[in-house]
Amino acid sequence: MKEQYRIHFKKFFEKNKNIISEDKQNDFINFDGNPQTFRIVSFLESIKDTHGLNLTYSTLATSMKYPVNSCTGNKKTNKSDQDIRYKKFGYFKSEEEFAKKVLTETGLLDSNNNIYRHPLAFLLEAADDIAYSIGDIEDGVKKGIFTITDILNEIKDDIGKDRLEKINKSIKESYIEENAIIYLRVNIQEKMIEDVVQEFMKHYNDIMNGNYKYELLLESESKNLREKLKNILDKLILSDHRIIQTEISGGKALTFLTTLFLNEFSKEEFAKCVFIKLKYSENKIDIQNNSYKLISKSYKKLYETKLKDIMDNKGFSDFKEEIYYYSFLLITDYISGMTDSYCINLYRKLNSIDIY
Template identity: 35%
Template structure:
């Protein structure tokens, strides 16, 4: 078997199915993965999770769902282009990769954010801080002492990417504890950081795959099985580089477009930053910059709307096209090193489009993410997430959580029945009396919190604290 045949393994943890497949079903196994997920509740909940603007009531700015659809589309496009290039150079790869790389990328693009907690990436930081403080508290030491260093690090470095892997592989109960029972290739591709919470979380490391971590201790055995089947050795699955690139290409330009729509950034700032960051020695980037004025001059004189929104939409399309082309070219150029695990960089920053990505990041971090409207809602989100964590962590640690008439029993009953069933029936570890371990119970709380939409988290917090009935 070739490397690509292993990397595109369509094996699953469970081969049985509740539905007899039609003889007329022409989908490949990775398209089946997509179909299974597009109908799932976690994907639907992305509609009410923030991309940049939490709890925004407009119908224009992107939510996690619209962002994920865009990532999926870009990823599929990149995959199709790479398939064509690989097959042109090596015709024998036609049956091995045709339609498969693009299908996997479309699937993982759709679900790459389903593990994220409410209120965006700030929600991850809130969870991390909460547990760092909880582990230090003297009154919690009887529980903390049962945890291994790796288990503690899982919470202190809590990651939405890692929660996504857990959700996909375990948290959807249909038949057993295999989650959505996706193909090994799809699952391997979703792991951007194939490291434990002790091995990873080294942002200063030059190797991108060590910057965060990709699996909790509870899913280590699942990760090892996937690693063996796809033979990714100690590196990333090649398609994980393309997922990361698709995500960056989607949000880096779209965040600027949304920021302009929300009046938190203006055309002149965009033009100034791009003028200082782009490399005009590269003809494509010089041309890209010049299109700003070109597109502005082409807007019809009778147009009544904000002409800069039209300009930026056209500019976003061109910029994304340039980044996509650069990523495809570099991936094919470095294919051998990527497949052998010798390449471990951010593929956009290693490509011709590096300066475009850097310019967009600077614009967003300096002029959008720090805007008062966003910061204010993030602080509200911190209050909500910390409040819910405090309530439910105390609940799952209590001895009377299974007593319906007690306060803790009532709170415990509010946790998703699906997550409670998984925790109680398929725990990672059990105590001497057969109860889920402290580690499993803490995971139950983060499972519950991360499954919430922004609006649900706000509503539940307000009701439990008596702010509203």
């Protein structure tokens, strides 16, 4: 999804260069799940207020794997220049003020603007990578795309002799293939977790002092194992026609919906309607735009509340950039929150055709 987003927004901003500032454009051109997650937990998942799940600062700081914005992050460097803090970015411009407060309160942003990663973010990143590395492979075995033997042949040199014997023994004792793949998954995860913990303890002082720059899993003894699992996963994606079909149909739906909302929400007429409602009519009238009506009420309420909070006494010409920016965020909020099936079904309904 993020690649589709990046392509669409990049093309859009090439044609509409001055609609919002470049630093705001970067949020969309470099769209990623990490800042969207921070936006969800700190703002979108709200019930009584606009503070999201009301998580503690330390929890939020841990979830912010890349403690920088979209202009500072996304640095493509070689191994010697690698600094994990800047690999991607952790928050949008819309959450920057709050993100910096989180970092300051947890001691990760000092008075000299030095930024550090929360120590637990290293473990969260590794846990996420470990789960992803093996989860879809288990699904591939269940679908019959490859066998447990195929996987073992690929990773036998990296799993360790004792663990390999343990896995083979468990598989032989299992009469059900579903149980065998569970044994395999658990043992692979145990190996990777142990190696990550060892790497964390080995560099504990550097991590706690903010001097460690790398991904734990990729520096651990499970580095090659992780790469081989990734290769198996790539084969799964390339060989399964169901996955390919879903990606193609999902791409069509995403292209259509993103284009639809961008075309509507970038019109000055729409921005004026939003401005008039916020400044003069409050909740007495609705914004008369069919595309806007598709958005869930909870997202629209947060969108309008946020704009009203930052509006002050600005006129339309001084405020329209903010309307456009938060309107584009509304698009990403709505579409990124869709399941695959919801996205495709909405595409079908709006076009009155079968997607395939």
